[in-house]
Amino acid sequence: MSEWATYTLSDFLMFSPRVYFRLIERYNQEFWPLQLVWIAGAFLILIPATTRVPRARVAIFPLLAAAWVFCAWQFLWERYAAINWGMSYAATALLLQAGLLALWPGPARQADRPASRLQHRGGIGLMLFGLLVYPCLALLAGRSLAAAETFAMMPDPTATTTLGTVLAESRKRGWLLLPIPLLWCAFSGLTLLALEDAGSWAPFAALVATLALLLAGRR
Secondary structure, three states: OOOHHHOOHHHHOOOOHHHHHHHHHHHHHHHOOHHHHHHHHHHHHHHHHHOOOHHHHHOHHHHHHHHHHHHHHHHHHOOHHHOOOOHHHHHHHHHHHHHHHHHOOOOOOOOEOOOOHHHHHHHHHHHHHHHHHHHHHHHHOOOOHHHOOOOOOOHHHHHHHHHHHHHHHOEOOHHHHOHHHHHHHHHHHHHHHHOOOOOOHHHHHHHHHHHHHHHHHHO
16 A cells, blocks of 8 residues: 555656657647648537527537547547557547537427526637637647647547537536546546646646536536
């Protein structure tokens, strides 16, 4: 028992910070400029949807599902699993999340419950954080913009954007869509903390903000 107490988070890592962020850089370079296409598509659909534009709302969950599939397949399964064998299992969880989103009833078949103003606006803020702020975290952490994490390309901004969208939409039983993104935020935050990355606060911030907004919405 005393021996376990001597371990730190970094002792459980299978790779160095240089290897991890170089992996992201090469990944981004392979797909550029697809990152811009994903972000533009998210703005064209998610922003109108959260302001209650009916046609845009129909496309919310298919878009999010496609983003989770891309993350699971291209980043976790094809690349991240090469330096962390556990990511092959994590990819399955992300695909499960994609399945939940793809099968989620649209607005015509599912009655909505009104979100509180705080939860609605907070959800939109969290969504914008995932779409706009996350790509800038690489620069704030002293890394190259080539290592930026963007929606649909990387799990962290995708999870954050999903959490914000679900909160802003406030669908009936929408909480069922939250556990996997929340668990990913916790895992990613711990990983970045172990890597001593300056952006490790971001996944934790998304997790705490989501729980706080859910609590505020119930009250």
